[in-house]
Structures are given as C-alpha cells and as structure tokens.
Amino acid sequence: MSSPDSGQPVSFVSKTDMVVALIREMIITGELPEGKQLRQRDLAARFQVSQTPVREAMRRLESEGLLVGDAHRGFTVVEAELGPTEENFLIRAVLESLGASMAAPKINQEAIATLERLNEEMRQLAEDDPRYAELNREFHFVIYEHAHSPLLLSLMRLLWHSLRGGPKVARTRQESVAQHAKIIDALRAGNADAASTATYQHIMHVSHLDRP
Structure with a gap:
C-alpha cells in the first residue's frame, strides 16, 4: 500500500x-x-x-x-454547512501560520519561484474569474507541503474540504495578492516568525464571513 x-x-x-x-x-x-x-x-x-x-x-x-x-x-x-464559520477561520489561521513557520527554514528557491508565479497569475485575474480559487489553493498548499509535515498536510486537506470552494473572504483579490507577497518575502528570508505573523494576519485580520 x-x-x-x-x-x-x-x-x-x-x-x-x-x-x-x-x-x-x-x-x-x-x-x-x-x-x-x-x-x-x-x-x-x-x-x-x-x-x-x-x-x-x-x-x-x-x-x-x-x-x-x-x-x-x-x-x-457528512454534508458541509452552508458556509464557513469564524471557528473555521481560527483553526485555519492557527494551522496555516504554524505551517508557514515550519516551511520558512526549509522552503527552497524553486518553491519560492512557484509561489511568485502563482501570485502573479492571481494578480492578473479579474475579480470574478473562477480560476482564482484553484490558483489560491495551489499557492497555500505549496507552503503546507514544504513544512514537511504529513499530519499538517492531512489536517489542512480536511479543513479545506470542509470549506467547499475554498475559504470565502470579504476582501478584494488584489488585497489577497498583496498579502501573499508579504508571506513570500518572509519565506524567502527564512524568517519563521514573520511568515507566521503574515499568514495569520492574511487569514484573520481581513477574513470575514460572506453574508447575504
């Protein structure tokens, strides 16, 4: 097996x-x-x-x-609830900031280049382009994978599975791209604390539920 x-x-x-x-x-x-x-x-x-x-x-x-x-x-x-909850975001923020801090000293230049490419592709998309969701997912999972923690990777797959279509946030995609750039800079510098902080802020400080 x-x-x-x-x-x-x-x-x-x-x-x-x-x-x-x-x-x-x-x-x-x-x-x-x-x-x-x-x-x-x-x-x-x-x-x-x-x-x-x-x-x-x-x-x-x-x-x-x-x-x-x-x-x-x-x-x-189990059928997912109609939308993500604040608890989803808190759990995701804690786990993903941990993943970023773990990835910072391990990530290589090839992965950094991949993150920059994905972020640039997202930058060029219109706000309503459906391709954004998959590019965003790929961006975040590049970081998870370079934490080299199978358990963390499994937990993040479960969490993202519970958020059908990926996490929903009330910010523009250009704001997300700018925040992604800060995460990339921290990872490039190998700064675990900065990578963790930038990731946590990316998820929690402007992440809100989409409401009718």
Missing part, C-alpha cells in the same frame, strides 16, 4: 486502519461526495476485506465528523 501523498509504502496496524485511511482519502478528494450513502458490502469487496473492519472504520470516521450514522440509512458522508 502506498501513501497518496508520497508514493512511499505505508504499513497499517490493522485492516481497520487501512480502511479508515482509504475512505478518508476518498472523502477528502471528493470521490465520495457529500450525502453519499455508503454500503458496507460494496466497500468490503472493493478493499478485499470482510465487512467487520469496514463497519469499525465507519464508526471511527463518524467520530472524526466525516460520516454520520443513521439506524435506517446506515452511514453517509
């Missing part, structure tokens, strides 16, 4: 651990969409295990908040 992120072999403690990891990844990537009803028999056949580890895995994923169990329908993939 290989990790979807690293391509390196992964050893699971049990069949249940394996099934948990596989179903979690399918939810994160959207292969199992929101509201999808899961059938233990089908998943057991897919993963070539009995239904027991599948059932145990579903219970564990329910405790993680990714599945919801019902006496009649069984387990279904």
Whole structure:
C-alpha cells in the first residue's frame, strides 16, 4: 500500500486502519461526495476485506465528523454547512501560520519561484474569474507541503474540504495578492516568525464571513 501523498509504502496496524485511511482519502478528494450513502458490502469487496473492519472504520470516521450514522440509512458522508464559520477561520489561521513557520527554514528557491508565479497569475485575474480559487489553493498548499509535515498536510486537506470552494473572504483579490507577497518575502528570508505573523494576519485580520 502506498501513501497518496508520497508514493512511499505505508504499513497499517490493522485492516481497520487501512480502511479508515482509504475512505478518508476518498472523502477528502471528493470521490465520495457529500450525502453519499455508503454500503458496507460494496466497500468490503472493493478493499478485499470482510465487512467487520469496514463497519469499525465507519464508526471511527463518524467520530472524526466525516460520516454520520443513521439506524435506517446506515452511514453517509457528512454534508458541509452552508458556509464557513469564524471557528473555521481560527483553526485555519492557527494551522496555516504554524505551517508557514515550519516551511520558512526549509522552503527552497524553486518553491519560492512557484509561489511568485502563482501570485502573479492571481494578480492578473479579474475579480470574478473562477480560476482564482484553484490558483489560491495551489499557492497555500505549496507552503503546507514544504513544512514537511504529513499530519499538517492531512489536517489542512480536511479543513479545506470542509470549506467547499475554498475559504470565502470579504476582501478584494488584489488585497489577497498583496498579502501573499508579504508571506513570500518572509519565506524567502527564512524568517519563521514573520511568515507566521503574515499568514495569520492574511487569514484573520481581513477574513470575514460572506453574508447575504
């Protein structure tokens, strides 16, 4: 079995651990969409295990908040709330500022160049261009990846998955681009504190919920 992120072999403690990891990844990537009803028999056949580890895995994923169990329908993939909450932003700010501080002493010039390219592409887009969301996601995940923390990367994927379409903020994209530039400068300098501060401010100080 290989990790979807690293391509390196992964050893699971049990069949249940394996099934948990596989179903979690399918939810994160959207292969199992929101509201999808899961059938233990089908998943057991897919993963070539009995239904027991599948059932145990579903219970564990329910405790993680990714599945919801019902006496009649069984387990279904949790549907995201209508919009992000202030709690989402706080959690994201803490985790992402940590990721930036971890990445600062490790990130290389090639990654810095990638961040600059992505930010310039975002700078040239109109405010309503739908391509911004994917470019923004790629920008932030370049930083997460260079923190070299598989756990942090997994947590950020889960968090961004909960914010369908990415975090929504009440600021212009040009303001975001300017803030991205400050993050890049801090990372280029290898300044962990400055990278953390710039990232936290980017998320929290002008991040507000979109309201009707």
